[in-house]
Amino acid sequence: MASKLPKPPFEHSAGGAGLAADTHATPPKGILRWLLTTNHKEIGSLYLIFSLIMFFIGGIFALVVRLELFQPGLQFVDPEFFNQMTTLHGLIMVFAAVMPAFTGLANWMIPLQIGAPDMALPRLNNFSFWLLPVAFTLLLSTLLMPGGGPNFGWTFYAPLSTTYAPPSTTFFILGMHLAGISSILGAINIIATILNLRAPGMRMMDMPLFVWTWLITAFLLIAVMPVLAGVITMMLLDINFGTSFFDAAGGGDPVLFQHLFWFFGHPEVYIMILPAFGIVSAIIPTFARKPLFGYASMVYATASIAILSFLVWAHHMFVVGLPLVAELFFMYTTMLIAVPTGVKVFNWITTLFQGSITFETPMLFALAFVVLFTIGGFSGLMLAIAPADFQYHDTYFVVAHFHYVLVPGAIFSIMAGAYYWLPKWTGHYPSEVLGRWHFWLSVIGVNLTFFPMHFSGLAGMPRRIPDYALQFADFNLVSSLGAFLFGLSQLLFVAVIVKCVRGGEKAPAKAWEGAQDLEWSVPSPAPLHTFETPPHVIPQPHP
Amino acid sequence: MSPVQRTVSRTLVVLVAMFGFAFALVPLYDVFCRLTGLNGKVDTSAQALMHEAVDDSRYVTVQLVTRSGSGLPWRLEVAQRQLRMHPGQVVEVDFTFVNQSETPQWGRAVPSVSPSNANRHLRKVSCFCFEEQRLAAGERLEVPLVFQLTRDLPAEVHTVTLVYTLYPVEPGALALTPRAPDALDAI
Numbered sequence: 083m084a085s086k087l088p089k090p091p092f093e094h095s096a097g098g099a100g101l102a103a104d105t106h107a108t109p110p111k112g113i114l115r116w117l118l119t120t121n122h123k124e125i126g127s128l129y130l131i132f133s134l135i136m137f138f139i140g141g142i143f144a145l146v147v148r149l150e151l152f153q154p155g156l157q158f159v160d161p162e163f164f165n166q167m168t169t170l171h172g173l174i175m176v177f178a179a180v181m182p183a184f185t186g187l188a189n190w191m192i193p194l195q196i197g198a199p200d201m202a203l204p205r206l207n208n209f210s211f212w213l214l215p216v217a218f219t220l221l222l223s224t225l226l227m228p229g230g231g232p233n234f235g236w237t238f239y240a241p242l243s244t245t246y247a248p249p250s251t252t253f254f255i256l257g258m259h260l261a262g263i264s265s266i267l268g269a270i271n272i273i274a275t276i277l278n279l280r281a282p283g284m285r286m287m288d289m290p291l292f293v294w295t296w297l298i299t300a301f302l303l304i305a306v307m308p309v310l311a312g313v314i315t316m317m318l319l320d321i322n323f324g325t326s327f328f329d330a331a332g333g334g335d336p337v338l339f340q341h342l343f344w345f346f347g348h349p350e351v352y353i354m355i356l357p358a359f360g361i362v363s364a365i366i367p368t369f370a371r372k373p374l375f376g377y378a379s380m381v382y383a384t385a386s387i388a389i390l391s392f393l394v395w396a397h398h399m400f401v402v403g404l405p406l407v408a409e410l411f412f413m414y415t416t417m418l419i420a421v422p423t424g425v426k427v428f429n430w431i432t433t434l435f436q437g438s439i440t441f442e443t444p445m446l447f448a449l450a451f452v453v454l455f456t457i458g459g460f461s462g463l464m465l466a467i468a469p470a471d472f473q474y475h476d477t478y479f480v481v482a483h484f485h486y487v488l489v490p491g492a493i494f495s496i497m498a499g500a501y502y503w504l505p506k507w508t509g510h511y512p513s514e515v516l517g518r519w520h521f522w523l524s525v526i527g528v529n530l531t532f533f534p535m536h537f538s539g540l541a542g543m544p545r546r547i548p549d550y551a552l553q554f555a556d557f558n559l560v561s562s563l564g565a566f567l568f569g570l571s572q573l574l575f576v577a578v579i580v581k582c583v584r585g586g587e588k589a590p591a592k593a594w595e596g597a598q599d600l601e602w603s604v605p606s607p608a609p610l611h612t613f614e615t616p617p618h619v620i621p622q623p624h625p
Numbered sequence: 626m627s628p629v630q631r632t633v634s635r636t637l638v639v640l641v642a643m644f645g646f647a648f649a650l651v652p653l654y655d656v657f658c659r660l661t662g663l664n665g666k667v668d669t670s671a672q673a674l675m676h677e678a679v680d681d682s683r684y685v686t687v688q689l690v691t692r693s694g695s696g697l698p699w700r701l702e703v704a705q706r707q708l709r710m711h712p713g714q715v716v717e718v719d720f721t722f723v724n725q726s727e728t729p730q731w732g733r734a735v736p737s738v739s740p741s742n743a744n745r746h747l748r749k750v751s752c753f754c755f756e757e758q759r760l761a762a763g764e765r766l767e768v769p770l771v772f773q774l775t776r777d778l779p780a781e782v783h784t785v786t787l788v789y790t791l792y793p794v795e796p797g798a799l800a801l802t803p804r805a806p807d808a809l810d811a812i
């Protein structure tokens with residue numbers, strides 16, 4: 083693996099004064115190179131490889147769930163193990179696959195897109211990456227412990243996760259703490275980079291949207307990851323030190339847990355989708371060969387979504403017995419989010435309008451994102467209607483909704499970004515043939531898996547159950563077949579990446595005809611050190 | 626201080642503030658619930674009666690529900706599961722605690738009221754829920770609940786449900802009842 087990635091140049095220029103890489107005369111070889119690297123591109127690659135591995139581990143857990151649900155009755159796993167699979171699938175996918183993938187893309191692309199030589203805090207960058215393998219080794223090791231791993235759902239509601247939790251929960255808490263610290267440090271680094279290291283001449287409103295969306299995401303992370311840390315600390319105290327934050331017997335309140343969790347949890351949802359908006363906003367203009375329609379409105383829409391995300395948390399809790407006023411407040415604020423999101427979808431479609439569109443693999447994934455994410459948005463609007471939510475709550479309709487925004491939303495955007503930037507990373511174009519196969523099998527797989535869940539959910543099938551009533555059998559059969567199709571077709575993605583790293587059609591500096599941003603001004607593959615003398619950016623007026 | 630250091634120190638301030646805010650939300654939530662009466666949280670201290678004329682024009686059904694479980698081998702019985710009363714009227718109902726185990730134990734009954742907008746209109750003059758109870762093995766304890774629904778109870782409330790759930794109290798945790806300071810005096 084190491085030999086295929088760009089080698090550090092033998093001599094370091096003095097251009098990037100103060101960067102840690104310059105303190106090594108020759109970088110260490112072998113594993114130490116990766117353990118000690120402070121280079122944003124190498125750390126970016128580490129993040130992306132880590133998240134890909136975790137994507138497969140989380141995916142295997144999902145396939146265990148789908149295997150068990152292939153037909154009614156208990157076939158393959160115990161209900162207890164089934165619960166651990168649903169829980170770990172969610173935790174791994176959210177915290178170990180999607181979030182690190184976006185951080186990896188940020189590490190690789192933000193310095194290149196703003197003309198910076200590296201991240202502002204390169205050593206901190208190394209530390210925040212290497213926390214992740216530790217965190218998720220801790221988390222996954224709980225599966226081998228007596229009593230099993232976490233089995234209370236990825237939302238770890240108290241008292242399931244405190245009074246009735248398996249003994250391994252303390253490991254889960256420590257793992258989540260480490261993952262949280264990693265995200266926070268990554269966010270601090272990204273904010274410091276974007277605010278301080280932009281090339282001369284690049285104003286805030288000249289930044290590519292991926293940079294903008296990540297800046298806003300980083301602020302969300304700074305605001306809510308400490309709340310998550312607080313919640314799991316309270317759990318730790320409740321479990322081990324006899325406090326009663328969430329224990330009604332001691333004067334605490336389990337509903338308080340849900341408020342605190344979703345105060346973190348809803349902004350977290352946007353942490354997983356805002357960078358996706360940025361990626362799609364880079365890809366669609368490139369392949370439509372038109373500048374992005376409504377750049378400024380995109381920035382303001384992203385900021386509005388981020389602000390609104392703090393005012394909607396209780397829409398996850400419509401059935402806990404909120405007073406009518408609160409139900410109405412959270413229903414209306416939730417619906418309000420559809421407005422800035424609608425602005426975004428409108429802008430993407432308008433960018434496509436009268437463009438000279440070509441359908442390379444990144445564009446296919448980006449277009450599928452727009453369509454399928456919008457479906458997820460609409461089912462979200464249905465769930466926002468408080469009285470209707472009493473029917474949908476905790477059913478497969480909710481599962482269908484958030485998988486539509488996370489799989490063909492967040493994950494498709496990450497894949498689109500990978501196909502889009504692979505020429506910059508490796509110097510080779512990814513295989514179009516394999517890419518298309520990967521795309522079409524993924525689209526078919528995703529829809530086969532998650533579309534029937536709308537129907538089984540509306541018909542009343544509850545979430546997180548290993549067995550179900552007979553009338554749901556057909557929908558679940560289709561979902562399971564789709565899940566295996568989707569899961570197996572991701573092996574094609576690995577094949578594309580491996581082939582692309584090893585060779586393939588050579589990519590020029592500007593790999594895509596319509597690409598505009600600064601990263602396309604450096605050679606492909608991007609050398610280890612870029613922009614050691616900052617480029618001078620002449621601001622382009624936005625149409 | 627370099628610009629990067631300035632940015633980082635500012636984000637660190639926000640970080641620490643948000644961590645503190647998460648913990649501050651715990652008492653804030655409690656205060657919010659107490660002020661608004663949301664979440665079925667009732668005052669765990671005795672309140673004075675409102676001396677007001679009984680409103681004969683309407684009846685309110687009061688359901689009294691008791692729940693044991695939660696690892697405490699006690700039984701909690703209520704003399705009357707459901708009663709009809711007028712707003713303003715003062716009612717006394719007897720509850721019986723039975724320790725069914727072979728050992729003396731501490732326990733407490735935690736109240737919850739629904740609908741939550743009836744909460745502030747339920748005044749308890751005397752309640753066993755104010756304090757932790759200690760029952761010897763096999764002991765029976767009969768205690769009264771004296772309460773009143775005030776006349777300003779919203780008109781749309783026709784039924785008020787008062788639920789008592791029994792919880793064990795670990796002897797070491799007796800002092801750890803921050804939300805019910807009055808309970809400490811009773812021990």
